Amino acid sequence: MLLDFLSKNQADTIYLIGDIIDAWRLRRGWFWPQSHNDVVQELLARAHDGAKIYYVPGNHDEVLRGYLGTHFGGVEVVKSAPHVTADGRRLLVTHGDQFDSIVVNAKWLAHLGDRAYEFALWLNTWLNRIKRLWGGQYWSLSKWAKHQVKQAVSFISEYEHVLADEARRHGFDGVVCGHIHSACIRKIDGLDYVNTGDWVESCTAVVEDMNGRLKLIDWTAVMRTRDARARKLKQARRSEIPTKDKEVA
Template structure:
């Protein structure tokens, strides 16, 4: 694909991502790195669970792509782009260092975000509202012990799917959309978060935590969930007029064009290597 045919990299006012879970086998750090280097933005919010301190207690899985993410974020901050790191429950070991600064990175437990259109949003990871739901035990299983098992199933199934040329499929996402108890939990969580934000006189809330990306109105409150970078690879972005958009990176035209260009590059390299071998005596 010619570079002129590729979609232009957009420029956003703000980008919000969460639940990367660096230190685990299922973190889609490479995809996130591609996303960050392919977009321009004026400020970056990391909305919790960027590192997975819980999983790393029992064993650290560290991939070179994780180093690239850390380097990417540091590079962003050094380019005078503010980075707000909002702590989550999986990286709660950072909460005691809240209100600290590193380079242009601010470590916070929560933050007010004023949109370009004047709306005031609460930015918080969201685990603080989990106790207000009616299905806490279920999500605790899905989000903790059981989640490791679901991820193991995901890896096994998607390994087979990849061999036959099929794309990524999420078993845990399937459960969330097909089990009534999971749907009830998500509904309760969204309403608990929205109610909590409204009670504090916010116009809306941006959170993560449940790995369920969404943009919706909940009880007249703007509810935004960033999703995750373990399965869905989603982000919330703010345009310069204050409009919010949910980006599904795995299906984004820019990402697909990058993947196509990479395939062509590899194909061309193989062709040149083959031609070189054929000319050798």
């Protein structure tokens, strides 16, 4: 789905806001299919064609924080990055895990939570396979759980305000982050809070148009709409096929 998104969208500047490579998972067992290589090759091709690409490592790919300032095929590894929108707003681009008290102070608990999250994704995959048998649409179990559990809602709200306060302290007009897998664009005390979500379950990205407006794109919704249009077009074409009248003896 990420490759499909990239094939339909071009940008002069691309920010990879952490957890692009899941090093935690790779330590437990190597998993690197061809589709992963395809994503890497697509990004390197963009860099070769002149796009500026910044890689801001997160907690899952924190090993790359040892290579800050390094360029890999035109992709620059940075701790964070300032981004100025077309309408002049200064945004702090950061992964955001350094503001997660569990990741910072209890990494063992973060790893335990990661295992639980993997199980939720595995269960979610099978639930959606069953739903597809009768034409059901994609549904995110973990996203539903986050909105149902009060502690999760409280954690997300606190995280958002901490990130907004950090941007304000450094003189920014807003912050663009990731980490908590909860895509959102909203105002917090006059500052722009932007969370890009992820490409594991929600499949979301944030884009800026030529006027500086930021937009959250839900690619699962885009693909559902596109598939529905394709089905309607196919059905319409079938209905237009003339049928031969039966011969009457």
